[in-house]
Amino acid sequence: MKLVIDPRRCKGCNLCVKVCPYRIFRPGRRPNERGVVVPELDRPERCANCRLRRLYGRTICGVCQLTCPDQAIRWEEEEAYEPRKVAVEY
Amino acid sequence: MNFMDWYRADRLPTIFCVGCGNGTVINCALTAVSEVGWKREEVVFVSGIGCSSRAPGYIDADSLHTTHGRALAFATGIKLANPDLQLVVFTGDGDLAAIGGNHFIHACRRNVDMTVICMNNQIYGMTGGQGSPTTPRGALSTTTPYGAEEGTFDLTALSIAAGANFAARWTSYHVKELTNAIRAGLETPGFSFIEAAVQCPTGYGRRNRLREPEDMIEFFRTHSMLRQKYDRLLAEGKLVPPDTIVVGEFVRRDRPVLGGKK
Amino acid sequence: MSKISFIQGNIACAEGALAAGCRFFGGYPITPSTEIAEHMAMKLPKVKGTFIQMEDEIGSIAAVIGAAWTGVRAMTATSGPGLSLMMENIGYAVMTETPLVIVDIQRGGPSTGQPTMASQGDMFQCRFGSHGDYSIIALSPATVQEMYEMTAEAFNLADRFRVPVFLMADEIIGHMREKMTLPDTVPVMPVRERTERSTLPFKAEKDGVPGFTPFGKGHHVHVTGLTHDERGYPSTTNPDVHERLVTRLVAKVESTRREIASYDVTNPEAETVFVSYGAPTRAVWQALHDLKDDTVGHFRLKMVWPFPDWVEELFPQAQAYIVPEMNLGLISRELERHVTIPVISVPRLGGALHEPEELIRAVEGAK
Structure with a gap:
């Protein structure tokens, strides 16, 4: 699974940056064509839902999606991230 | 079914300001509704006037966006006329x-079978940040420019005193x-009241040293x-510091219900 | 078999509503309409209907609108002060095209006024009381029989046009006991309901009225008091959407006013014409009986709003109109807008009905 931020819905409040326990979001740098600074993804392969949703068959964590006031975060079906890229940080 | 499927996709994005907490609460409510397993045909979303009350307009189900303050009276009529909803x-x-x-x-007293989600942002957001009955003492708003002088309502305590079957507060x-x-509220027969403290960075935070949305979220995290x-x-x-937000489930009881399924 | 009965106007009103299939009543006690609520409280549970006494009239009309959106026939009954409280939500019912019936047993105003005395002071309030442009239908009974029949008919009109329909009675008719015939059945028009889910639930049909989409039938309709487009979605800053919507809300009623109009014409060749509605009609009847003058006619409004503005066609030889009203002249002003000959208002305040002699003197004065 792949996490996607919908740039047409995001208003750039950065609450996802605040609430994500894996810190996969970071504030964006430049405004898009709507003038919104959409957050960027920082090593999204660390996201638990991206990795484990298919395995467990349910949403894992999902706090960013629940918190996002603008319904801009969703997961898309995609090939899993390369396993070697998963770096668990202690 | 994910809560995202309940939205009217053609109506998004919402009219809410950047960082407004209302969208979050709608997400949570729709998650709870889909977890309980209710079908779209059997749920009616009702609201009054204000920022929070724009919520039903974004939900793909029957919805009634009513006049200011009267949502519960409208909902009482719907529930009593058709208890299957x-x-x-x-x-x-x-x-x-x-x-x-x-x-x-009076809706609490009648214990009408419905779930009420109050998005308490401590301000009148839609009209531009006027003081409300929950604006804390000392807080600045456009109608309390020298700090609010009036006391506030504890809505959860009010609902319990008035007879609600379920009451909880979170942020x-x-x-x-x-x-x-919210799920527990949906499953409890009778009047269920869930107060959700939400951030209003535009109307409240901006004037009360909580300018950014994350400042207000941080406030909720540390003061709950x-x-x-x-x-x-x-x-x-x-x-206990006076600005503490007491969260949790406050009451769950079994008083006689009006408008339960026939 | 229809049966002869001797009952109070308010009870006849409640019975008419029940016969028409009303299954929801939301109300608040107010003199002189309370008997309607009391009778509905007694009778509705026996026919699997719902009676609820709300915390105020604002809540009453709100509950009635909510109930109406589940597809049941719903009504409330009140008097002037309660009607004043209901005004905001009456506008909401107009904007959301909610079919419902509001019974106003008028009493002396302004304010608390004379709770136990009759008046016709709310005739403009029901038509113009809420803010913005809109149109409603108002009926005005003059007998207990009409309290029954007009209440039943009000539901048909409400369903057909999807508007609030007012029964503008007064304390005299509401509290009067009179012989009446209770028919076995009343005509009940079927509701035009949409059978399939539409993405345009507020798209009007040819007559300007959209098919009804009650809750719980899978229509997924968003009902809002905001200016909305045909999808039902708010569209508050587009001038065209607002103009189109409000024009339609008014036109759907006003454009049919000739078809739905309801009035009695007595002696169309008359030179002096009484124009009356509600209780003063009874004084006019007596005056006509006493006068025995074939130059005097009577135009009796059963439906006051929309106003039949073609009065002059009905009385081509009229020289003057005499309008006895239990107010300082409301409908007489409306009449003045539509006719070219003098309109003589015979106002009466205080709650007592016009004396027939008073009306006879008015005829003599007009000649």
């Missing part, structure tokens, strides 16, 4: 506690707990206290 009411602090205060206590930071509380801990501290006679 499930009622979820979105309301705000101004809508529920000020202009709709009388309907609120837009506690999304999982809020979802579970579980009800059990709060009660214990009080019992021990310890000092």
Whole structure:
């Protein structure tokens, strides 16, 4: 699974940056064509839902999606991230 | 089914300001509704006037966006006329506690079978940040430019005193707990009241040194206290800061219900 | 078999509503309409209907609108002060095209006024009381029989046009006991309901009225008091959407006013014409009986709003209109807008009905 931020819905409040326990979001740098600074993804392969949703068959964590006031975060079906890229940080 | 499927995709993005907590609470409510397994045909979303009350317009189900403060009276009519329908009411602090205060206590007293989610942002957001019955003492708003002087309503305590069957309070930071509380409210027969403290960076935070959305979320994180801990501290006679937001489930009981399924 | 009965106007009103299939009543006690609520409280549970006494009239009309959206026939009954409280939500019912019936047993105003005395002071309030442009239908009974029949008919009109329909009675008719015939059945028009889910639930049909989409039938309709487009979605800043919507809300009623109009014409060749509605009609009947003058006619409005503005066609030889009203002249002003000959208002305040002699003197004065 792949996490996607919908740039047409995001208003750039950065609450996802605040609430994500894996810190996969970071504030964006430049405004898009709507003038919104959409957050960027920082090593999204660390996201638990991206990795484990298919395995467990349910949403894992999902706090960013629940918190996002603008319904801009969703997961898309995609090939899993390369396993070697998963770096668990202690 | 994911809560995202309940939205009217053609209506998004919402009209809410950047960082507004209302969207979060709608997410939680829709998650709870889909977890309970209600079908779209059997749920009616009702609201009054205000930012919070725009919520039903974004939900793909029957919805009634009514006049200021009267959502609970409309919902009472729907529920009693057709008890097979499930009622979820979105309301705000101004809508529920000020202009709709009388309907609120009477809906609690009747214990009408419905779930009321109050997005309490402590301000009138839609009209640009005027003081409301829940604006804390000392807080600045456009109609309390020297700090609010009036006392506030504790809406959860009010609902319990008036007879609600279920009452809980969480914040837009506690999304999982809020979802579970709303779900418990949906499953409890009778009047269920869930107060969700939400951030209003535009109307409230901007004037009260919580300018950014994350500042307000951080405030909720650090100033929330579980009800059990709060009660214990009080019992021990310890000092609790006055700006503490006491969260948790406050009551779950089984008083006779009006408008239950026939 | 229809049966002869001797009952009070308010009870006849409640019975008419029940016969028409009304199954929801939301109300608040107010003199002189309370008997309607009391009778509905007694009778509705026996026919699997719902009676609820709300916390105020604002809540009453709100509950009635909510109930109406589940597809049941719903009504409330009140008097002037209660009607004043209901005004905001009456506008909401107009904007959301909610079919419902509001019974106003008028009493002396302004304010608390004369709770137990009759008046016709709310005739403009029901038509113009809420803010913005809109149109409603108002009926005005003059007998207990009409309290029954007009209440039943009000539901048909409400369903057909999806508007609030007012029964503008007064304390005299409401509290009067009179012989009446209770028919076995009343005509009940079927509701035009949409059978399939539409993405345009507020798209009007040819007559300007959209098919009804009650809750719980899978229509997924968003009902809002905001200016909305045909999808039902708010569209508050587009001038065209607002103009189109409000024009349609007014036109759907006003454009049919000739078809739905309801009035009695007595002696169309008359030179002096009484125009009356509600209780003063009874004084006019007596005056006509006493006068025995074939130059005097009577135009009796059963439906006051929309106003039949073609009065002059009905009385081509009229020289003057005499309008006895239990107010300082409301409908007489409306009449003045539509006719070219003098309109003589015979106002009466205080709650007592016009004396027939008073009306006879007015005829003599007009000649």
